Amino acid sequence: MTIPTQDELETVVFTIEDGIAWVSFNRPEKRNCMSPKLNRQMMRVLDELEFREDVGVLVLAGEGSAWSAGMDLHEYFRENEAKGLGAIRQAQRESYGWWRRLRWYQKPTIAMVHGWCFGGAYGPLFGCDLAFAAEEAQFGLSEINWGILPGGGATKIAVELLNFRNAMYHAMMGENVDGKKAAEWGLVNEAVPLVQLKERVSEVAKVLLQKNPVALKATKDAIRRVGEMTFDNAEDYLVRAQEAANSFDNDGRKEGIKQFLDDKTYKPGLGSYNKSKGGR
Ligand code: COA
Numbered sequence: 513m514t515i516p517t518q519d520e521l522e523t524v525v526f527t528i529e530d531g532i533a534w535v536s537f538n539r540p541e542k543r544n545c546m547s548p549k550l551n552r553q554m555m556r557v558l559d560e561l562e563f564r565e566d567v568g569v570l571v572l573a574g575e576g577s578a579w580s581a582g583m584d585l586h587e588y589f590r591e592n593e594a595k596g597l598g599a600i601r602q603a604q605r606e607s608y609g610w611w612r613r614l615r616w617y618q619k620p621t622i623a624m625v626h627g628w629c630f631g632g633a634y635g636p637l638f639g640c641d642l643a644f645a646a647e648e649a650q651f652g653l654s655e656i657n658w659g660i661l662p663g664g665g666a667t668k669i670a671v672e673l674l675n676f677r678n679a680m681y682h683a684m685m686g687e688n689v690d691g692k693k694a695a696e697w698g699l700v701n702e703a704v705p706l707v708q709l710k711e712r713v714s715e716v717a718k719v720l721l722q723k724n725p726v727a728l729k730a731t732k733d734a735i736r737r738v739g740e741m742t743f744d745n746a747e748d749y750l751v752r753a754q755e756a757a758n759s760f761d762n763d764g765r766k767e768g769i770k771q772f773l774d775d776k777t778y779k780p781g782l783g784s785y786n787k788s789k790g791g792r
Contacts, residue, residue: 532570535554550584569721576627604664614639631655637669650690
């Protein structure tokens with residue numbers, strides 16, 4: 513294994529505050545486009561944060577004016593194409609690898625998109641469980657503008673998140689949509705003015721921090737899995753997933769039932785049980 517250079521380590525920055533890991537793409541001068549170095553470093557950061565006790569939610573943000581301008585046309589495409597198929601495939605494994613890792617991450621994840629979000633950046637956008645955008649953000653499948661199809665899963669993501677007509681228009685026309693339209697189309701959960709974005713994301717993250725972490729992981733996986741299943745398969749999967757979650761270090765569930773049925777201190781239909789009183 514090669515030891516990463518300092519400039520590779522600096523492609524991603526993070527801080528941890530009150531249970532929230534704020535992770536940022538950190539190539540602002542290149543609009544946070546994803547180079548092989550950034551892709552490798554992001555995987556290292558995800559590894560480092562995934563099972564830390566002091567991290568309950570991960571937010572993916574970007575330094576500078578962009579969230580991410582997609583794949584690095586120079587370092588990801590041109591340089592690897594010059595090296596040959598082996599290098600191309602390795603770079604694909606590195607980028608697709610961390611996006612997949614994000615899709616199945618142990619902790620809940622939120623994309624906080626304040627600026628440009630293009631092409632390959634739809635990979636981590638979809639990788640995050642929730643996504644919030646600034647109304648001013650710009651989203652685009654710009655691939656058609658420079659002569660390729662939206663690869664790296666971007667076409668699949670467009671079809672997963674948008675309706676047929678919008679997906680087709682978005683991919684064929686190469687026009688950008690702002691955060692408001694992205695929310696209307698379902699690319700993100702919600703758009704708010706840029707000045708309110710971090711506050712809104714913090715608010716959502718804090719709610720997630722109050723939930724049972726075992727149930728959250730089971731829930732986010734279930735939402736991603738059942739879409740591809742028949743109804744009967746989904747029903748069966750969900751029975752098994754719940755049974756697994758019940759037996760997996762999940763005292764919080766018993767505490768949640770107790771606080772509702774015995775203590776009568778909360779109603780699950782109206783909010784969460786008090787985690788500080790027991791369970792996890
Ligand atoms: N790949 C490689 N370099 C990129 C890049 C990308 N995807 N996106 C931005 N950069 C580089 C620029 O080449 C420029 O480098 P330089 O300073 O060495 O000349 C630097 O980042 C700043 O970009 P610039 O275009 O000057 O910034 P801008 O704020 O005027 O415009 C964008 C921002 C995002 C609109 C514009 O950079 C752009 O169109 N990028 C490509 C987006 C894209 O199609 N991505 C899809 C890839 S799958």
